Amino acid sequence: MSFIVITGATGRLGGRVAARLASQGVEQRLVSRNASQGVEQRHASRLDHATAVSADYGDRAAMRRALDGASTVLFVSASESADRLERHRTFVDAARDTGVTHLVYISFYGAAPDATFTLARDHWATEQHIRDSGLAFTFLRDNLYADFLPGMVGDDGVIRGPAGQGRVAAVAQDDIADAVVNVLLGVREHEGVTYDLTGPQALTLDEVAGTLSEATGRAIVYRDETVEEAYASRKIYGAPEWQVEAWVSTYLAVAAGELEGVSDAIPALTGHPATSLEELLARGS
Structure with a gap:
């Protein structure tokens, strides 16, 4: 029997998708780095038709075992790290080696080799590697998560960053999960398509x-x-240089107008309107 693989299944997005698929009786395998610690197993035990395995994107042999026999795979991008792109490439190669039929990749809005947001460049490079692999694919380019906007507020009630008067079309994670499920259950209709x-x-x-x-x-x-102020105000976190650059460049991408476009993909894929920030906050997400 074919099944769908959900990576990052203990994360905010992957977990939402797994729960939605389980409610529809879909056979799925949940892949996470946490399964060895029991986190993934407990999550899978609460979902019908779900099993769990542990594998890291950078471990090609482990990923080949995790993906073996899968038809469609949801590829949630790895947590941010200096070697994330290399880990992504290893994962894609494992998917190709095991005969996965369709890869649905969670990318980023405006992914491009010259994107202002540094990590959007990694997403573009991942997309290119998927294209070059010969795998059938669908790319879902998420804008900033609306769910994370409250976390941008400092203890003093201030959002700080060099965003100027640029705009961001932030998207709710529940909306993304609804769209992902639609794509996973009808991948042939979405083959080769990129959605913002x-x-x-x-x-x-x-x-x-x-x-x-x-x-x-x-x-x-x-x-x-x-x-200059943005870099200085973030020194207190002791983060590596690449991480601070990613943080600051997020705001610079907003200032440059690279995150302001509004698409109709959420309503088109889900059948319901996209959730506004007001609505998201009102329901306590």
Whole structure:
């Protein structure tokens, strides 16, 4: 019997997708680095028709075992790391070696070799490797997660970053999960297609701050930083240089207008309107 593989199944997005597929009786294998710690096994035990295996994207032999016999695979991008692109390439090669029939890759909005957001360049390189592999594919390019916008607020109620008055069409993770399930259950209809997944409107960070203030009753503001100030204000985290550059370049991509486009892919794929930030906050996500 063919089955669908869900990678990153203990994560926020992969977990949502796995639960939706289980509710429809779909046979699936959940792949995670955490299965050896029991996390994935406990998750799978709560889902009908699901089994769990442990494998890391960078371990080609382990991934070949994890993907063996799969028809369609949801490839959720790996957690951010200096070697993420190489791990992605290893995973794609394993999928090709095991005869996977279709790869659905969670990419990033505006993925391009010259994207302002540094990690969007890695997503573009991953897409190219998938194209070169000969695998059938669908690319889902997510905008910033609307669910994460509250986390951009500092302890002092300030969102800081060099985004200027640029806009971001942030998308809710539940909407992405709904779209992913639609694609996974009808991959032939989506073969070779790239979808931009966005929210229903593009907001400035001033508008984001205002919406968060109304929803929480807390005074939240946006403070535009210079690039130099942005790097300096993030030194306290002790993060590696590539990570700080990724953080800062996210805001710069907003300033450059690279995240402002609004698409109709969510309603087209799910049959319901994309969730606004107000709606997301109102339901407590």
